[in-house]
Amino acid sequence: xxxxxxxxxxxxxxxxxxxxxxxxxxxxxxxxxxxxxxxxxxxxxxxxxxxxxxxxxxxxxxxxxxxxxxxxxxxxxxxxxxxxxxxxxxxxxxxxxxxxxxxxxxxxxxxxxxxxxxxxxxxxxxxxxxxxxxxxxxxxxxxxxxxxxxxxxxxxxxxxxxxxxxxxxxxxxxxxxxx
Numbered sequence: 314x315x316x317x318x319x320x321x322x323x324x325x326x327x328x329x330x331x332x333x334x335x336x337x338x339x340x341x342x343x344x345x346x347x348x349x350x351x352x353x354x355x356x357x358x359x360x361x362x363x364x365x366x367x368x369x370x371x372x373x374x375x376x377x378x379x380x381x382x383x384x385x386x387x388x389x390x391x392x393x394x395x396x397x398x399x400x401x402x403x404x405x406x407x408x409x410x411x412x413x414x415x416x417x418x419x420x421x422x423x424x425x426x427x428x429x430x431x432x433x434x435x436x437x438x439x440x441x442x443x444x445x446x447x448x449x450x451x452x453x454x455x456x457x458x459x460x461x462x463x464x465x466x467x468x469x470x471x472x473x474x475x476x477x478x479x480x481x482x483x484x485x486x487x488x489x490x491x492x
Contacts, residue, residue, distance in 0.1 A: 316337050329426050331415050341397060358396070359395060359397045360395050360397060361396075361445070362393045362394060362395045362442055363395065363396075363441045363443065363445040363447075363448055364393070364394050364395070364396070364441055364442065365392075365393055365394075365441075365443075365444040366390055366393075366394055366399075366439060366440065366441050367389060367390075367438075367439070367442070368402065368438065368439050369387065369389050369436075370387065370410065370432055370434040371385075371386055371435055371438075372384035372386070372387065372433070372435075373409050373410075373435045376411070377432070377433040383432055383433060384432060384433055384434065385410070385411075385412060385433060394443060399441065401462075402439055403439065405436055406436050406439050407436060407437070408435065408436055409434070410435065410436060411431040411432060411433050412432050412436070413430055413431055413432065421476045
């Protein structure tokens with residue numbers, strides 16, 4: 314092979330039996346490259362805003378001492394989120410919140426607002442729905458195929474076994490398609 318040909322396809326051939334260390338390092342480089350590519354794909358999946366959440370805030374009777382003037386009126390909000398954002402919304406369920414017309418977006422003046430002027434509420438409901446066309450199609454197809462019905466039956470009969478088994482498999486790196 315001429316020098317010109319090697320420059321064109323950017324490859325070098327060698328006898329892997331004669332140079333095993335080089336062959337091994339090339340295999341390792343390929344593995345690292347493949348892993349990095351997979352990580353980028355996973356990161357893109359986690360960051361993709363593919364879900365619509367519906368969140369309901371209800372009045373908090375306890376923090377407002379039953380005073381309806383100090384309660385947030387019930388409201389439903391919608392937000393488009395990614396998988397990476399979902400844990401924050403789930404963790405904040407059932408947490409007391411407050412609002413005030415003078416509260417700045419960055420909350421920098423939160424301590425300046427008197428307790429008696431705050432309107433109180435609690436995050437009382439959260440629903441997560443697929444937003445992307447691809448996820449919607451998967452969801453509808455799974456429903457038609459009886460996927461959810463089957464898992465409701467499994468849950469009713471063996472929820473402890475399934476949860477333990479799935480957690481054990483996940484700790485060893487099983488992919489969800491394999492479960």
